[in-house]
Amino acid sequence: MNSNRRSFLGTAGIATAVFAASSLNAQAVPPEDKQSAGNLTKHELPNLPYSYKALEPHIDAQTMEIHYTKHHKAYIDGLNKAEAELAKARGAGDFSMIQHWSKQAAFHGGGHFLHSLFWRIMAPAGKGGGGEPQGKLAAKIKEDFGSFDAFKKQFSAAAGAVEGSGWGLLHYRASDKRLIIGQAENQHKLSSWGATPILGIDVWEHAYYLKYQNKRADYITAWWNVVNWGEVGKNLEGMM
Ligand code: MN3
Numbered sequence: 001m002n003s004n005r006r007s008f009l010g011t012a013g014i015a016t017a018v019f020a021a022s023s024l025n026a027q028a029v030p031p032e033d034k035q036s037a038g039n040l041t042k043h044e045l046p047n048l049p050y051s052y053k054a055l056e057p058h059i060d061a062q063t064m065e066i067h068y069t070k071h072h073k074a075y076i077d078g079l080n081k082a083e084a085e086l087a088k089a090r091g092a093g094d095f096s097m098i099q100h101w102s103k104q105a106a107f108h109g110g111g112h113f114l115h116s117l118f119w120r121i122m123a124p125a126g127k128g129g130g131g132e133p134q135g136k137l138a139a140k141i142k143e144d145f146g147s148f149d150a151f152k153k154q155f156s157a158a159a160g161a162v163e164g165s166g167w168g169l170l171h172y173r174a175s176d177k178r179l180i181i182g183q184a185e186n187q188h189k190l191s192s193w194g195a196t197p198i199l200g201i202d203v204w205e206h207a208y209y210l211k212y213q214n215k216r217a218d219y220i221t222a223w224w225n226v227v228n229w230g231e232v233g234k235n236l237e238g239m240m
Contacts, residue, residue, distance in 0.1 A: 024116050037090035040083055043076045046116050054124045058222040060211045068119065071206055075111030075187070082108055110187030114167055114200055121199050121235070123228035130225040136240070137233035144179045151181070156220050158183050165204040168220075170232075171195035172239050179236075198235035199227070 025046040028039045048068055053061035082104035089095050123129035132148055133141060145151035158181050159168025167184040173195040184190050184200075201207075201223055208219035 024113060031084070031087055031091075033088070035091040036084065036087035038087055040080075040087055043079050043112055045073055045076055046119065048119055050122075050124060055122060055129070055226045058125060058225050059122075059208075063206075063208065063210045067202075067206060068115075071204075072112070072115040075108045075115065078104060078108030079112050106188050107186060110184070110191075114169075114184070114187055114197065114202070117197055117200055117235075118202055121228050121231045122223075122226045123231070125225040128228050128230060130227065131229065133229040133233060135233060137229065137236050140179055140236060140240075145181075152224070155181050156217075156224075159201050159203050159220050160217050162203050166190075168201045168203060169197045170199040171197050172236055174239060177240070196239060198239075199232045 025044045026041045027044075029042045031038070031040050045068075048064075051061075052064040052068070055064060082101050085097070085101045086105065089098060089101065132138065138148065141148055141151050145154065155168055155170060162168060162183045163185060165186055166189075167187075169182045169184055171180050171182055171192065172178075173180050173192070175194050179198075180192070180195060182190065182192055182195065201220060203216055203220070208216065212219040212222075
């Protein structure tokens with residue numbers, strides 16, 4: 001990386017204050033090498049809106065720190081790498097590795113998107129986290145699931161039953177303007193086209209194993225205490 005480019009990256013603005021489900025911490029940058037075709041996006045770790053210990057006792061500080069600085073960071077590095085390799089392939093007209101890098105881009109891109117959402121839709125218990133949704137979100141949940149209780153039970157069951165590593169997700173589906181609950185395996189499989197996540201719980205073991213070991217259901221029960229319904233409501237209202 002030459003010094004001009006380093007200085008460009010260092011001074012470029014980062015992160016919007018308000019998270020929209022469709023926006024990530026990213027900026028377009030010119031490719032570093034002449035072989036690449038088209039601009040690249042430099043994906044970056046978003047700011048964590050609270051300290052590592054802020055979600056205790058429900059999510060412990062060590063898990064938060066490792067999850068954010070190691071796991072999420074690795075997805076960002078993986079996505080940047082995959083997109084750079086795809087640009088190089090275009091430049092060289094060599095698509096012999098297209099399947100590999102396309103899969104890498106989907107896996108790491110899914111990881112970056114969902115973790116960026118995950119941090120944002122949590123807050124310390126009693127200080128923005130926990131309780132029940134209010135306003136339009138509360139009304140929409142009642143309309144689409146019958147009651148908050150019925151929604152919560154379906155969501156917990158879906159998250160608990162994810163096979164292997166993955167996510168429980170609440171999506172807004174624009175085509176019929178309703179909320180649906182889904183699962184994701186890994187970071188991206190089982191996605192439903194046209195549905196955008198507004199709430200999600202990471203049920204990979206790395207999200208809970210240090211504190212809860214194999215007891216995923218206990219982690220899910222505790223997690224409701226740190227859901228930031230105000231932020232979930234903003235994600236919904238941004239799309240309605
Ligand atoms: Mn994770």
